[in-house]
Structures are given as structure tokens and as C-alpha cells.
Amino acid sequence: MDQNIVSVGVQDLDIRLFEGQFFTPKGMAYNSYLIKDEKTAVMDSVERSFAGAWLENIDRALGGAKPDYLIVQHMEPDHSGSIADFMARYPQAVIVSSAKAFSMMQAFYGSEWPERRVLVKEGDALSLGKHSLRFIAAPMVHWPEVLMTLDETTGTLFSADAFGRFGAGEGESDACVMSEARRYYFGIVGKFGAQVRNVLKKLSGSKINVICPLHGTVLEGDLSPWLNAYSTWADYAPESEGVAIAFTSVYGNTRKAVELLASMLAERGCPKTVVTDLTDADQSRAVAEAFRFGKLVLASTTYNGEVFPAMRSFIEKLAERNYQKRTVALIENGSWAPMAAKTMHKMLDGCKNLTFTDTTVKITSALNDESKQQIEDLANELCKDYLAQRDETANKNDLAALFKIGYGLYVVTTNDGKKDNGLIVNTVSQVTSTPNRVAVTINKDNYSHHVIKQTGILNVNCLSVEAPFGIFETFGFQSGRNKDKFEGWPPLRSDNGLAFLPMFINAFMSLKVEQYVDLGTHGMFICAVTEARVINDKETMTYTYYQNNVKPKPKTEGKKGFVCKICGYVYEGDELPDDFICPLCKHGAADFEPIS
Numbered sequence: 001m002d003q004n005i006v007s008v009g010v011q012d013l014d015i016r017l018f019e020g021q022f023f024t025p026k027g028m029a030y031n032s033y034l035i036k037d038e039k040t041a042v043m044d045s046v047e048r049s050f051a052g053a054w055l056e057n058i059d060r061a062l063g064g065a066k067p068d069y070l071i072v073q074h075m076e077p078d079h080s081g082s083i084a085d086f087m088a089r090y091p092q093a094v095i096v097s098s099a100k101a102f103s104m105m106q107a108f109y110g111s112e113w114p115e116r117r118v119l120v121k122e123g124d125a126l127s128l129g130k131h132s133l134r135f136i137a138a139p140m141v142h143w144p145e146v147l148m149t150l151d152e153t154t155g156t157l158f159s160a161d162a163f164g165r166f167g168a169g170e171g172e173s174d175a176c177v178m179s180e181a182r183r184y185y186f187g188i189v190g191k192f193g194a195q196v197r198n199v200l201k202k203l204s205g206s207k208i209n210v211i212c213p214l215h216g217t218v219l220e221g222d223l224s225p226w227l228n229a230y231s232t233w234a235d236y237a238p239e240s241e242g243v244a245i246a247f248t249s250v251y252g253n254t255r256k257a258v259e260l261l262a263s264m265l266a267e268r269g270c271p272k273t274v275v276t277d278l279t280d281a282d283q284s285r286a287v288a289e290a291f292r293f294g295k296l297v298l299a300s301t302t303y304n305g306e307v308f309p310a311m312r313s314f315i316e317k318l319a320e321r322n323y324q325k326r327t328v329a330l331i332e333n334g335s336w337a338p339m340a341a342k343t344m345h346k347m348l349d350g351c352k353n354l355t356f357t358d359t360t361v362k363i364t365s366a367l368n369d370e371s372k373q374q375i376e377d378l379a380n381e382l383c384k385d386y387l388a389q390r391d392e393t394a395n396k397n398d399l400a401a402l403f404k405i406g407y408g409l410y411v412v413t414t415n416d417g418k419k420d421n422g423l424i425v426n427t428v429s430q431v432t433s434t435p436n437r438v439a440v441t442i443n444k445d446n447y448s449h450h451v452i453k454q455t456g457i458l459n460v461n462c463l464s465v466e467a468p469f470g471i472f473e474t475f476g477f478q479s480g481r482n483k484d485k486f487e488g489w490p491p492l493r494s495d496n497g498l499a500f501l502p503m504f505i506n507a508f509m510s511l512k513v514e515q516y517v518d519l520g521t522h523g524m525f526i527c528a529v530t531e532a533r534v535i536n537d538k539e540t541m542t543y544t545y546y547q548n549n550v551k552p553k554p555k556t557e558g559k560k561g562f563v564c565k566i567c568g569y570v571y572e573g574d575e576l577p578d579d580f581i582c583p584l585c586k587h588g589a590a591d592f593e594p595i596s
Contacts, residue, residue, distance in 0.1 A: 038129030
């Protein structure tokens, strides 16, 4: 972090229940930052009971000087509680904030300091001298008044509650930090995925070197894991392959069923299984795990003719946070009238894009041969794609993979000898059936075209409707010449040595080039099929589905200019330069259309 930006926040090591519901065994950080320049700005205050310690931190950092501005990004009391103390301590200072925030100050603290305020909105700037601050509106991330502030001089983003986490400690493992960030996101921000996506889009063209959130630690270095995680979470897309199992059990029989299922999943290659007893766990962790994985098993006893209370509370939390785009399996137990599965299914009716397994396990009191067989059937169903991914269990000649070809969207994967690469294409077709040949057409400007001409091999990954917009950003909006598109992805490889996607596909085919057809701007590769696997039965992503359901809708209301047909970027102006390149997807002016 820049030496003129100093942390002056506090740590609450005694808090055990944040917002009255989230367990915080490692405490909570209330962050505040000081920017020292010709004018000095303090970024947000802290919870009221820590006002004294916070003001001492400011005085110590300034060495006797006085702050000029208090920039209020977020009015939740854990970040605004000490505003009155600050204004009394520094009578020369003024507050910089949004109109909504000032009205909230009046409601919370009885004043909005009308003689000592600067009102700012989206796009406004504030110069401190060398540091130039630009304000970015972030409504409903996760309150309506929220601003983020970008110090364009240093590339420091003051992100309000975004990119925060539970815990006040330092030196924790990356996995632990990410786990607490995930739990925080889905607990605090998770309902507002569309709003998070809008803010990420606003930030996409900005140079960001450091992120300073209001909770957790400052994020520096490689920020891509954090930005990628937020993109995935905002899309409600699965983050990792695996199965989350959440259960309730009164006398232990449902627990035994869950333990049996977990062992069968492991035997069938499930990469990760997380089992949570909802009656003896922090449910916010169970919620985070349900969003982390693409598959969820709910196992509950019947209780008062419905579902056990802890399970009801858990499902309500999922539905409240827009749980979607997942596969859900149900296990019910009941001694005389099992009703839990019906109740759980009904509770999830309002959730979008859920696929329920064909198998529902029904236990009457205790496991027997019939219910054990149902658990085995469920394990096979949940692990169909994992079995197809593993060399030792895959059917590598499943030509039903060819039936996944349509006017869809695909990721073609290659390797240039140094790294894996991939790009989005929509021109894949089967041209003969005896023998099976597939044609793939690629623009000559794409790096993959060059690699395929050199190597003669490629994989075609058939995207399913679960694929989030982030997949198209990764494989469609940047070049493999200067970007490792598989950075952070676990390696899964077909027999030809090329990567195939571990998520978001329903089939893939390995192809060997037999003939090349020059089409001017494009090249067509006529290929033999050397391997074909069906991963799952999810519907294939079509171009129409992408346009209607995946690509973010551009914000064009009240704007005059042009919109990118590929990614939705809006260029405001009377004329679009002929050589204009979209800053998001890198497509040229030909892919823009006038805003109507």
C-alpha cells in the first residue's frame, strides 16, 4: 500500500456474533484509512464503542496535523458510528458523502452537518493534491447509499463492504481468508448479485493495485483471485466441483444415511464433499458451502408433518440469497408419513434454474436394503460427470457427445507447448457420420488458429446453460498470446494431452485435424474424433440462451451512443471511431450498434 495511505482502523477481538447472527470466533476488523496529502482525508469511521481508539489512531498518524475530510462511503453503524465524535474533535473538517448517506446521518445521529458537507455522486472527483479520488456509486452493495472510492493516483480502491471478510487476525492461510470472505459475501452481500456485477463492470476498465475493504485485511499483489471470486459469486455460478451435504438427524439414522452417501461419493471420484449437521453448526458456513459447490444434498427428518426446524431455517436462508443454478438432491426420513422431501422441494420452488435429481431417497425410520440401493443410485447420479472425467471410469467412445453439437457456444482448448489456451467459438458442426468428422471454424486473428495449425489437435468443450458470464470473459474477451486463461483452474486432460474444462460443460470431443479449408478471414479445420465423453445431461448453451440469460443487460437508459453486441459495453458519443476497440471484450467497432 502507498506510504501515504495509512490504516487507522480498530479490531474488535471480543465480538462473537456479528449483526446478531454471524459467529466471529476470530473477531472483527472495523477498517478506516487515512490519505495524507496537501489535504488529508479519512475514509469512514468505526463502531461507536471504538471511537476513542480510532481518534487516537488518527492523531498519531497525523502527528498533530488535522484532517480536512471525512469520506463516508457506507452508513451502517459499524462504519458510521463515530461520525459525531470525529466532527466534534475536528471542527475544521467536512464530510464528503452521497445524498442518501446524508439523509441516513440525520436519521441515525440527528444531524447531517449541512454547513460542513460536500455532496458527491457517481463520477465526481476530489483532489487532495497528488492523490485524485473518483467516486463510484455502488447501490445495494449492500446498502442503497454506498459509494466506493478509487484513488486513481495509486490505483487504490476503497471498496466499502465489498471484498471484506470475517475475522480480525493476520497471517491466516489463503484458504482460510477466502473461506471467511466467501462466508461474509453470501451472508451479507449474497442477495445482490446483479448489483455486484454492475459495480464490477464499472471497475473493469480501471487500474486497481490495492483493495482496502471496511472489514478484513488490505488486498495487495495478484488481485485476480478476489476479482474472479466476486465475478463468480455475483453470477451465482458454482465456484468448485464437489457436493455439499446439509442434514438434520434426531436419532442418528439420517446421519448414517448421509455418512454412507459421502463414502460412496468419494469412491466415485467426487473431488470434495462437505457434510454439515445443521443442528450443531454455524449455518452461515453451510450457506457458503451450498453456494461454493454445484451440487447440494438436503437430508432431513420429517417433523410435525413437514421438515425439521433447523433445515427449514437453512433453506429459507438459501432462498433469501437467490440460490440458483445448482443440482439439488433430497433425502427424507419418516417413521410413518415421510413428508420432508415434499416440503423441501416446495420451499425451493421460487429458486431459479435448479435441477432436482431423478433419485430421491426415502427412509422409513432406519436404513434397509431398499434405501441403501437408493443412496447408491443417488451417488451414481451425482457422480456421473466425475466418472466421465476420470480416465479409468470414463466411456471415451460415447458418440452421444456428438448430439451435444448445435448452434451452441463452445470453448476450443489447445496448447502451444508452454501453456494451455482456449477461446469461445460458435461454429462447430458434425459434417460426416461414417466416419465421424467435425468442422471447427476459427478467425485467423485468434491465437488458437495459429496453435491448431501448428499442432493439429484441439478439444471442443460443449458449454452447458450453467456457464456464467465469467467463462465468456475469460475465454472470449482476452488473448492467449499474453494471458494464461487456465490460471487457477485444476488440470483435467484428455488422452491427447489437452485440457478440458472441469466445470460448466456437458460433453467434450478431442479432435485431430485431417484437412484445412482457407475461408479468407477464417480457417475451417475438418477433424476426426479421437475421443468423446458425455459429462452430464445439462442443456447445451445456445447463442440465444447466452444473449437472453447470461450476457449482462447494458445500462443504456438515458444514454446516447453505441453498445457492444458482444459484452454490452456502452460508448457514449455521437460518433463511434472506426478504429475503436471495446475495452472489455476487445471487439472492434463492427460489433457495436447504435443505442435505440
